[in-house]
Amino acid sequence: xxxxRRNRKSPxxxxxxxxxxxxxxxFIYPLFVHDKNxxxxxxxxxxxxxxxxxxxxxxxxxxxxxGIPAVVIFPAISEDLKSSDAAQCYNDDGLIPRAIKALKxxxxxxxxxxxxxxxxxxxxxxxxxxxxxxxxxxxxxNDETVEVLCQQAxxxxxxxxxxVSPSDMMDGRVEAIRTTLDSEGYQDVSILxxxxxxxxxxxxxxxxxxxxxxxxxxKKTYQMDPANVHEAIRETLLxxxxxxxxxxxxxxxxxxxxxxxxxxxxxxxxxxxQVSGEYLMIKAAAKDGWLDEQAVMMExxxxxxxxxxxxxxxxxxKQAASCL
Ligand code: PBG
Numbered sequence: 001x002x003x004x005r006r007n008r009k010s011p012x013x014x015x016x017x018x019x020x021x022x023x024x025x026x027f028i029y030p031l032f033v034h035d036k037n038x039x040x041x042x043x044x045x046x047x048x049x050x051x052x053x054x055x056x057x058x059x060x061x062x063x064x065x066x067g068i069p070a071v072v073i074f075p076a077i078s079e080d081l082k083s084s085d086a087a088q089c090y091n092d093d094g095l096i097p098r099a100i101k102a103l104k105x106x107x108x109x110x111x112x113x114x115x116x117x118x119x120x121x122x123x124x125x126x127x128x129x130x131x132x133x134x135x136x137x138x139x140x141x142n143d144e145t146v147e148v149l150c151q152q153a154x155x156x157x158x159x160x161x162x163x164v165s166p167s168d169m170m171d172g173r174v175e176a177i178r179t180t181l182d183s184e185g186y187q188d189v190s191i192l193x194x195x196x197x198x199x200x201x202x203x204x205x206x207x208x209x210x211x212x213x214x215x216x217x218x219k220k221t222y223q224m225d226p227a228n229v230h231e232a233i234r235e236t237l238l239x240x241x242x243x244x245x246x247x248x249x250x251x252x253x254x255x256x257x258x259x260x261x262x263x264x265x266x267x268x269x270x271x272x273x274q275v276s277g278e279y280l281m282i283k284a285a286a287k288d289g290w291l292d293e294q295a296v297m298m299e300x301x302x303x304x305x306x307x308x309x310x311x312x313x314x315x316x317x318k319q320a321a322s323c324l
Contacts (some may be wrong), residue, residue, distance in 0.1 A: 003039065003280070005045075006174060007270070010015055014268035016023050016250045016322060019054065019296070019306070020305050020306045021323060022301055022302055022305060022320070023067070024067030024324055025069055026145070026305065026310070026311055027039045027069075027070075027314060027317035027320065027321060028069075028070045028311060028313040028317070029060075029068050029070070029071045029072070029313075029314075029315075029317035029318060030072050030073075030313055030314075030317075031056055031059060031060065031071050031072070031073050031074070032050045032051060032073075032074055032076055032209055032314060033050065033052075033053065033056050033074070033076070033096075033099050034050045034051070034052070034075070034078075035078065035095050036079075036093070036218075036291070037054075038047060038052060039051050042209045042272045042274075043195075043208065044204070044206075044207075044209055044276075044280075045206070045208070045279070046280070046284075046287075047253060047282050047315070048209065049073070050209065052103050053098060053099055056102070056103070057102055057103065060110060061107060063120050064107055064110050064276070065120070066322060067321055067324075069110070069111050070111035070112075070163075071103070071110065071112060071113065072165060073096060073099055073103075073115070074115050075094075075096050075099075075120050075210070075324070076205075076209065076211065076245040077095065077121055077155070081121070082120075082121055082123040083121070083122075083123050084122065084123050084124060084130065084209045085111060086118040086122040086130065087175045089118055089120075089148065089152040089154045090148070090154070090155040092155055092157070096114055096155075096159070097156065097159035098159075099113065099150070100112055100156060100159040100161050101159050101160060101253045102178050104160040108234075110159070111162045111163060112161050112162050112163070113162065113163040114163075114165060114167050115167050115286060115304075116149050116152050116153050116156070116166040116167065116168065116177070117149070117167045117168035118148060118149070118152075118167060118168065119210070119214075120212050123215070124215050124216070125212050125213055125214035125215050126219070127167065127168040127170075127219065127222065128140040128142065128170055128222065129141050129145045129148065138216055138217050139221070140221055142170050143172075145168065145170050145195055146170050146171075146172055146173045146176045146199040147252070149166060149170065149173050149176070150170060150176050150177055153166070153180065153181060153182065153189075154184055154186070155242075155318045158186075159186070160194070162188060162189065163191070163192050163246075164189060164244075165194065166193055166194060167197060167225070167246070168198050168222070169183060169194065169219075169223050172241035173223070174191055174193050174239050174241040174243055174244050175240075175241075175243060175271065178191060178243035189245065190245040190246070191245050191246075192245065192246040192248060193235050193239045193242075193246070193248060194248050194273075195235045195239045195247075195248055195249065195256075196235050196247075196248075196249045196250070196262060197221035197223050197224060197249075198223055198226050198237065198250065198251065199219050199220045199224060199225065199226065200251050200277070201274055202251045202274070202275045203251075203276060203277065204281045205276035205277055205279075206275065206276035220272035224240075226255075227303055228297075229257060229258050229261055232249065232258045232261065233261060233262065234268065236266050237265065237266075240266055240268055244268065245268070245269075246268060246269045246270070247262060247271070248271040248272065248273060248313075249270070249271075249272035249273070249276070249309070250272065250275060250276055250313075251274070251275040252272035252273055252274045252278065252302065252304045252309065253278045253300055253303065255272075256304065257307075258305040259304065259309050262308070263307070263309075269310045270309050271302050271309060271311035271313060272307075272312055273312075273313040273314075274300065274301070274304060274312060274313065274315070274316070278300070279314070279316065282297055282300065282316075294319075294323060295317050297318065297320060298323065300310045301314065301316065308319070314318070
């Protein structure tokens with residue numbers, strides 16, 4: 001008789017036949033930073049903190065000590081520095097360039113990744129520049145935005161970022177950023193492209209963390225329709241052609257089929273972003289003991305890996321690395 005249970009009969013046999021494994025080196029750890037001297041708990045994301053630069057250094061150091069190779073940093077910008085042209089995003093003395101310099105000085109081996117998009121700096125809260133068309137309807141203007149994104153990426157490269165990560169979903173930005181970086185001597189700065197980023201309600205807690213909720217409208221004219229997967233393949237082929245080094249799908253858990261199909265469409269490394277809402281649902285369910293937090297966390301991560309992701313961006317990075 002054929003008995004599949006023989007391959008499950010002991011921890012040793014299960015270890016031998018295990019198809020997917022998680023390692024601390026799979027993780028990118030997202031960190032929030034603000035321009036204050038004190039660290040501040042984020043109400044919308046229990047367990048996450050808006051770090052001062054000093055706090056950021058301590059947290060990144062702990063992550064690196066656990067074997068996590070990379071962090072991605074997101075700035076909470078004070079309201080008075082936001083504007084409709086988002087010009088603060090390419091200020092060489094701004095918060096993110098200072099954070100990059102501090103991180104690279106303290107941990108030269110840590111891979112420092114930055115987010116490239118205008119929302120933290122834009123008084124309108126959109127990832128791109130906002131204009132009103134002749135009917136009074138708000139539009140996110142693509143090509144003008146891409147020019148600003150190139151300035152932002154260049155500013156991060158000048159400060160020493162290892163990788164820039166455009167999360168804005170404007171057309172043509174990967175190629176434009178690649179060309180800009182190359183022409184300024186930053187040919188070694190990588191691009192981790194948010195290739196298939198969906199217009200998702202799971203980003204709510206993150207927008208709370210940065211106070212970056214759009215003032216008007218939604219992000220559906222640039223982020224993808226959750227109903228679509230062919231479009232994710234189209235975006236993948238484009239980003240590959242435009243020079244992306246790593247492709248990303250976001251969110252992760254509710255989009256495992258997208259991860260799997262994108263995996264089969266490219267030979268580039270594939271990342272998936274377990275976003276704030278996915279993190280929060282697990283945290284919330286575990287708070288009153290409804291779910292076993294650690295077990296569900298690990299299962300959610302292995303599922304993303306099994307679907308085909310090589311890399312996982314997750315707020316659980318440190319917690320998960322500690323159990324590995
Ligand atoms: C914005 C950006 C968002 C996230 C990462 N970069 C939010 C958005 O697009 O509205 C979401 C991350 C998360 O929810 O954890 N450029």
